[in-house]
Amino acid sequence: MNTPRGRARLQPAKVRIAIIGILVVLAWLGMGYRLVQIQVFAAPVLAQEGLNQRLVSRDLAPQRGKIFDRNGDLLAMTVEAQSLYAVPNQVEEPLWVAQQIGGLLEVDTDRLLERLTGDRDFVYLKRQVEGVLAEEILGMGIRGVYSLPEPTRLYPAGDVASHVIGFVNIDGVGQEGLELVYDEELTGVPGRAEFERGLDGTPILQGISDIVPAVPGVDLNTTVDIPLQYQAQQACKDAVKRTNADNCWVVVLGVETGEILAMTGWPAFDPVTRQTLDPKCDRLDDPTECRNFSNFIVRGMYEPGSTQKLITVAAALEEAEVAIGTTIHDVGDVLELRDDACRSAEDDLYGCYRDFKEHETRDMTVAEIFTRSSNVGTIMIADRLGQKRLVEYIERFGLGRKTGVDYTVESPGLLNFEAGCETCWASAAIGYSVAASPLQMAAAYAAIGNDGSWITPHILSSKTDVDGVTEVAGIETREVVSSGTALLMRELLASVVERGTGGNAAVEGYRVGGKTGTANKLGSDGRYTDETRASFVGMAPISNPKIVVAVVVDAPDFEFRTGGVAAAPVSAAVMEQALHRLGVTPDGEQR
């Protein structure tokens, strides 16, 4: 009914509806505007901010390669350990914490306290702690103390293989030995991962995902036999104890392959703590300073003494200057190459050469000179050779240059034939005026055992990468003497053990050949002292040599000073173990 009264009642309602309607429309318009603003104009910026929050970029650390011995036994591998760290401003009682943790971690309490009270935001308490110990410390619930995973390198064989493998530093970078030589290959190639993750860190599959996987390091397969390495180390340790020597070194080479089956010495060192295992170190004020990581077998130099005579006599035979049965006349026990060089019985000056034992002047065959290790007789043989050819053969046998072994910082040795030196050739003929490493001497003898063929000694037999591809190490060979000369020299070496100075090197059931060496050490004044380096280099079985063993005993007591007494027994012990482990057929009793 359209009455004035009804019209007045309708008006306010319509207005209210209209107002509400307008407000609703405005609200929707506002929302629409905001949607457009966010979804259209600000979308790229907001999307990028969101992506930045979700996107994680992470380096993927490669797994460091493992090292194995020739039997596939593990020598080095990386595992995950826990590194304990603290946030100093969160630690409530630093003194109490330092006292509690210091003993467990074997870290000086004062040093810990200094770190915990510093003004840094992050301090390490100890890196690469064993999992069980880390759990124990974290289980104490100390505020401000946390852990993070960190790889650590472990060496199951301990100090037995330390001179071969070497060690890494706290950051896993190779510092010595094979760890250093092959550090780049062992390390591998780091990867990179970029992916989107949710709030809880879970990767978002549908999001950006760009992963370049890490390439694990290459595994190294060595030629070393750990049980033999252990036996060799124990033999050296016994020798050091028996003769009161400063140290002992031994290397075992495969004759036909150049493989280093064992390379060790005593004192050894712990590759994890890098501390030398020498009881004498305990007597020092700071035993941690007693660190001798140097591998004398590869890096050292010594005057080989009578073991050098192998090269001199082999050269003379090869050049047909002498035969084994050739008689050298009037071989005395003293030889002066310079007038009045030998002023008195004890005065060995420049140009004076003496045999180890006094004897009357008489004729001696080449074989006898070699078997009895006559210095005078050997020099007389070398005289027929001449310096030029002597030097040529010394170099041909590998002295004076690196062998090329796959190890760190190899010593090339030293040949002293300076111009104007009238007697250097004579000294070199009997193993003085020449410096060589034990490895060089072993390789030279291995050439005789290998029918005159010199082979590069090597520790690595192959590498295995992630695809399983195995790469075999390259080896150099070269002829140094004929097989006939090599055969004659082997018989001479056997005679040294059977009838000469090397009797202590004999091994039951096998014919062993070798040469003893006793070289006086130079003092600080440039004169020779009574201290010696006693050595023995031998091979077996003589009929078809498989093994060469070189032993050097440094500064044994005077009563043990000769190679036959100090070094030959070590060779016998190691040789026997090596022959049995390789299953070498015995070639009969020593004649």
Place this chain on the structure above:
Amino acid sequence: MTIRPAAQSAESEGLRVLRGRRLRKPTIAPWMVMALIAVVAFLGLGFARTSLDGSAFELVELDRAIAEQTALNRQLNLEIAQLENPARISPLAEELGLVIPEQTKPILVDLEPGTPVVAERSSDGTNQ
């Protein structure tokens, strides 16, 4: 003024008018089908996406389990190597009274030429 004739009842002409609900053959409108498909597709998409998200969690868990087992395997290999270390075994052997023989003597066995080194099984199962 127009005079309109009154409406004539259909009944008056003999037609019968039925009152009430009109009976019709039931049909589904096309728009309902489209709507249904859209809803199903939307639900399906949502389900697939959540499944994928769930798979991401499973994948992460699997990766974690693989990493744990790999680490455990590595640890076990390390333990084996440490146990096999001759420096560990030798002192234990000595404690048990084992000794390394000071002298060894190899024994060589002379075989008749043609003597088989490895035993061969005959047809009756015995070794020869």
